[in-house]
Amino acid sequence: xxxxxxxxxxxxxxxSALLGSAYAADVVKIGVQAPITGEYANEGQSIDNxxxxxxxxxxxxxxxLGKKLEVVTCDDEGAAQKAAICARKLVNEGVMAxxxxxxxxATQAAQTTYYRNKVLQTSDGTxxxxxxxxxxxFFRNSFRNADQAEFTGKYLVNEKKYKRIVxxxxxxxxxxxxxxxxxxxxxxxxxxxxxxxxxxEKSQNFSAILTKVKSMNPDAIYFSGYYTDGGLLRAQQAxxxxxxxxxGGDSNDNPDFMKLAGASASGxxxxxxxxxxxxxxxxxxxxxxxxxxxxxxxxxxxWAIMNVDGLRAIxxxxxxxxxxxxxxxxxxxHTLKDFPGITGPVSxxxxxxxxxxxxxxxxxxxxxxxxxxxx
Amino acid sequence: MDIFLQxxxxxxxxxxxxxxxxxxxxxxxxxxKLINFAHGDLVALSAFVGLTVYTQxxxxxxxxxxxxIVVFVFTAAIIAFVGVLLERLAYRPLRxxxxxxxxxxxxxxxxxxxxxxxxxxxxxMKIFPSNxxxxxxxxxxxxxxxxxxxxxxxxxxxxxxxxxxFINKTKMGTAIRATAIDQDAAKLMGIxxxxxxxxxxxxxxxxxxxxxxxxxxxxRGITFDMGWLYGLNAFVAAIMGGIGNIPGAxxxxxxxxxxxxMITGYISTQWAETFxxxxxxxxxxxxxxxxxxxxxxxxx
Numbered sequence: 001x002x003x004x005x006x007x008x009x010x011x012x013x014x015x016s017a018l019l020g021s022a023y024a025a026d027v028v029k030i031g032v033q034a035p036i037t038g039e040y041a042n043e044g045q046s047i048d049n050x051x052x053x054x055x056x057x058x059x060x061x062x063x064x065l066g067k068k069l070e071v072v073t074c075d076d077e078g079a080a081q082k083a084a085i086c087a088r089k090l091v092n093e094g095v096m097a098x099x100x101x102x103x104x105x106a107t108q109a110a111q112t113t114y115y116r117n118k119v120l121q122t123s124d125g126t127x128x129x130x131x132x133x134x135x136x137x138f139f140r141n142s143f144r145n146a147d148q149a150e151f152t153g154k155y156l157v158n159e160k161k162y163k164r165i166v167x168x169x170x171x172x173x174x175x176x177x178x179x180x181x182x183x184x185x186x187x188x189x190x191x192x193x194x195x196x197x198x199x200x201e202k203s204q205n206f207s208a209i210l211t212k213v214k215s216m217n218p219d220a221i222y223f224s225g226y227y228t229d230g231g232l233l234r235a236q237q238a239x240x241x242x243x244x245x246x247x248g249g250d251s252n253d254n255p256d257f258m259k260l261a262g263a264s265a266s267g268x269x270x271x272x273x274x275x276x277x278x279x280x281x282x283x284x285x286x287x288x289x290x291x292x293x294x295x296x297x298x299x300x301x302x303w304a305i306m307n308v309d310g311l312r313a314i315x316x317x318x319x320x321x322x323x324x325x326x327x328x329x330x331x332x333x334h335t336l337k338d339f340p341g342i343t344g345p346v347s348x349x350x351x352x353x354x355x356x357x358x359x360x361x362x363x364x365x366x367x368x369x370x371x372x373x374x375x
Numbered sequence: 376m377d378i379f380l381q382x383x384x385x386x387x388x389x390x391x392x393x394x395x396x397x398x399x400x401x402x403x404x405x406x407x408k409l410i411n412f413a414h415g416d417l418v419a420l421s422a423f424v425g426l427t428v429y430t431q432x433x434x435x436x437x438x439x440x441x442x443x444i445v446v447f448v449f450t451a452a453i454i455a456f457v458g459v460l461l462e463r464l465a466y467r468p469l470r471x472x473x474x475x476x477x478x479x480x481x482x483x484x485x486x487x488x489x490x491x492x493x494x495x496x497x498x499x500m501k502i503f504p505s506n507x508x509x510x511x512x513x514x515x516x517x518x519x520x521x522x523x524x525x526x527x528x529x530x531x532x533x534x535x536x537x538x539x540x541f542i543n544k545t546k547m548g549t550a551i552r553a554t555a556i557d558q559d560a561a562k563l564m565g566i567x568x569x570x571x572x573x574x575x576x577x578x579x580x581x582x583x584x585x586x587x588x589x590x591x592x593x594x595r596g597i598t599f600d601m602g603w604l605y606g607l608n609a610f611v612a613a614i615m616g617g618i619g620n621i622p623g624a625x626x627x628x629x630x631x632x633x634x635x636x637m638i639t640g641y642i643s644t645q646w647a648e649t650f651x652x653x654x655x656x657x658x659x660x661x662x663x664x665x666x667x668x669x670x671x672x673x674x675x
Contacts (some may be wrong), residue, residue: 048526049626054581197643198643198644198645200446200644202598202601202604203604204590204594204596204601204604205385205594207385207388207389207636208382208385208635208636208637208639208640208644208647209388209639209640209644211378211381211382211385211636211640212639212640212641214378214381215378228596231595231596232595232596233593235595239512239519239521240381240519241512241514241519244474256500256596258501259502259595260502260595260596262505262510262595263505263510
């Protein structure tokens, strides 16, 4: 058996070389690096499905610049080690661009390989580190925590005109980081944070800290933690008779928030990226309809759609520049302004950061449904 | 001033929940010299049983005195039964074994209960309907009290006074105190020690069940592993007051709740636990058997 291996490998390599050269002329390959199996399989498969849907649609219309597109998928299981292997595999396959991955860790592990081989990459990872190297090959199609904080700060100060804001978080890196950025953003917008406090996750009893907050007479309470604590905070805030608006960060956006907060849920504001159902754009409605029609299930989350937007932006750039040269496409993408994506206008900064990310503010209604109140 | 009074109300509410749970620890310790580490998980179990009893018999949305009484009595009875079962299966066979074996058995029993909850009700948070108790609230010049808080304070005071009278004024109470002081001598006096221990577990578990129900009704979100949080705090309260001593557990619970609320309110959440444990250490340095524990210990 041991002797068989090199032979098999050699013949596979030979065949694929043959195939490769046969197709090279009129096929452009797009790689998908995503967790197809494992913990995040649901998300990874949605990314793959979404990419294949877009490509099938384009191919049925004759492809891009007269060339058919072909999808090559590699399963990175959401793990950095597998991601590095995927990166080499996809590069060897000769892909022009890679969509993914879902997790920041897997994305980062593959980043350098794509950069060295001049392969474009677009990912929904939110970690700030992804754009630190400023690789010209990398484009982020999601938002960073810092963007959410900036939006929140401006919204609270400029739109809602709150004068006395209290910012609460739990002790997790995510929540504390977001809270700190929000405090900074509020101050930058000229607002006043009268108190920044922390609550212990899952401790259930927040009456003591809320009583302290009550004595400061705030007009808004912003909470950057998770819905399990947020719902209780809101309920106990109402119990204590604190007349302040409650604004939750993205992790409060969960049906259990409403159940925990009970009658006091209505009137709560939540700031989050639009969930798939709430994307107001025609392209979004069409895409979600096509996706459900093809796969029989709704798309798993907004993250998969963001990756699809990355793909659409790259292909759009190829069409506009009439070229599949990655450097040309990258240069074009960096100057792209407000490309109509499924998840809102797509524009990239010089370091590959997506800008003008659209956030929504939801107000919880009496029947616990959401109403978008910004714009 | 109204802020201080509000913190007082907050602290007393959570404190009386701790006290109810602490009574279960202290009564078992008093009689058996055993820390019943499964007690916290019984409290968690009671919240889940109560939720099921309520939704199965009445359905969500029903709020009546009868519903409240049925849910409390039914749940307390079930948890008392589980408590007795726990003693039979996990502690009685080890009564003559070294004390460490019983403690390990208690920890194991706690895990069994916790995982049973997880298997029966699932690992996700369950949410108690908000309408078992009316959502009334009163505002006394800036100090707000809800109907639930009044019920917690009222019912737990009544239960604690009743327990105090039961232990000190009845024949059975005398027998319990006798067993706590010396099991062998109690046996010689014709006291059925097994029955006394059963009574202890019934009362302790039922009080824990009331606390568990209040936790569900007051805080709404219940998880299978929440027993640990309340168990630990109540255990600290029992030690603070003097473990084995019934008024001590009540005092310890109230003190712990008040102390926590005041530190959180006037210093910060970050320091609440640090200060609580510093307080515990200081108390134990000056009174090694807890605030009210000394007298009992010296009698031996």
